[in-house]
Amino acid sequence: MASEHIPFPHNRTHTEELEAFMDILFTAIDNVITFQNMLFVCIACILGIIGGALPGFSATMAVALMVPFTFTMEPITGLVTIGALYASTIFGGAFSAILLNTPGTPSSIATCFDGYPMAKAGRGEEALYTASVASSVGGLLGTIILILFALPLAQVSLRFGPPEFFWLAIFGLTIIATLSDGSILKGFAGGFIGIMISMIGMAPIGGDIRFNMGLVSLQGGVELVSVLIGFFCIPEVLNMSFNPHQKQVIVDKIRGSRESLRKAWWNVMGHPGNTLRSAILGAFIGILPGAGGNISNIVAYNEAKRAAKDPETFGKGNPQGVVATETANNATVEGALVPLLTMGIPGSPPAAIIFGALLMQGIQPGPELFSKNGDITYAFMFSFFICNILMAVFGIMAGKYIFRLVTRIPTRCLIPGIILLTVVGTYAIRNNEMDVILMFLSGILGYYLKELEFDAGPIVLGLILGPIAERGFVQGLLMGGAISMDHPWVIFFTRPLCLVLIALCVLSTCWPFFKKAMDRRRAAKAG
């Protein structure tokens, strides 16, 4: 299946740019809408909803387990499948949040606040349909934001040289360290652990083989996707196995009434302010490196509550709570792809896995992605329009069957099933036993560090940003050496874009302290 090449539009008039954009859009549509792609998108949507609805089965896990199935596919088919799975898993989390009061994914935590009370009051179906429509609308708005932001940002990032990439990697690290769960100190430490692990194997400049403990299989470095699968899947499996006989209580049923669907439509479309605000918040939180749906759904919920005329009804079954969280978490999916596609920095943990998937397809995410692999990139972005619509259709039409299936999957099948997928998936990447061993060992390390309050997010981002930072640092020093032999490091502090990035690093590091001070002042005023 050959896809058409799309040129990257730059230095043109507005009319030419519009024409080029329309050309890109139609070629992307042509590349995406094939029988094979649509079939895989449908399968991914159904699997994603099932995976998302399973408590303890996160979107990151779902994407990580799907990657090995896709790397032998055509790049567009593989990426479209992963994208659809990512979006629908986030949506699927709403099912168990509403009907079981257990968020299927961390992105649905705030959906429980109002979804569950609605279900308890016999309005579970309305809540679920509201979540379906809101997720779809959030995803569609997020896709528009992705398309609008990706191109200009890619053009800016084309001006980046090694020193800028070094600071960009540091900025990504500061953001994720400050936004990760737990202490900032441990967030930073996690990032640096990831950077150190990324240095195992061949140095990007110089070619030295480092830290491989003399093992030949580690000379090429740690296999990124294997380590990601280990870090995100094995700790969850160990946690699940701690109590495999947990009973779940379903509080309401899905009957398929049109009245509920009509109400759901009104809940989303009749309150455009809440829907738009939540989508924009979700997409922008997604753009921040490392911040995912787990943050955006809570922020959007709080903002919806703050802006509402009846804030006291939130937490007692207000559908606007469900709208806010579900719109935001699905808009985050596309937002998280903006830094990934334009700068090669993932915006969320599942985006980190997509980073690995792109590498496995031989595609390097970053500024040149749009010019070198424009056909694939635009098709991938466009596919989110389709999967977000299909996701809602499946949620509404097949939701009751999917949920019935999910509640019948016992943990005793789920735990060995996930391990099976991690083992076979990791082995399939390079036919290398060492990758599987490394996957399991990194999973155990991930579990151990998580118990000590080191979040997996910063470690994984450090793993991805490490080579970018190192290459930027060493190449920057070499460039600096050509300007001043005595002070080659000056180059990192004199270029205008470097200064902007340094300012962003300082701002993101200091932000939690500012926020704490502001909260204290606000509390003092209120008290």
Next chain:
Amino acid sequence: MQRLNRDFLGGGTLLAICAFFYVQMAGNEFSAYGMYFPERVLPILAILAVLIIIKGFVKPSRAEGPIFRFNKNMIITLVTGLCWVFLLERLGFLLVSFLCLFGLQCVFTSREERTLKSVLWQLAGSLVTVVFFYHIFVQYLGVTLPKGLITFM
């Protein structure tokens, strides 16, 4: 039970990680390009480890219960997982995956549900699942999975 300080343990772990990398840096000769970055990152990680330990004294983050929750099921999962991984090439994907899948299912089945019928179902289910994934990966995705002892497939 005495409550453990997560910061001490976390800081100590980081220092151990630093030591692991430092030993390998000190024991080998590398070019300047290969060491520019690690030589700068490693001290930062060590400083962060010390800061976390200091935080453990000043504002400790203590675990309410034991830090590492371990029970029989978890240990069995861990050991089975390790066996699965280390025996994959020796016994082959089909055999080791079938044994581990079936074994874990038996372990996680509650006593009330454990009947001869359920065991037979699990046996059949494990076999079908393993063969299904083997078929998918080998036939459709073109991946070579280790055959191990089962060489006739």
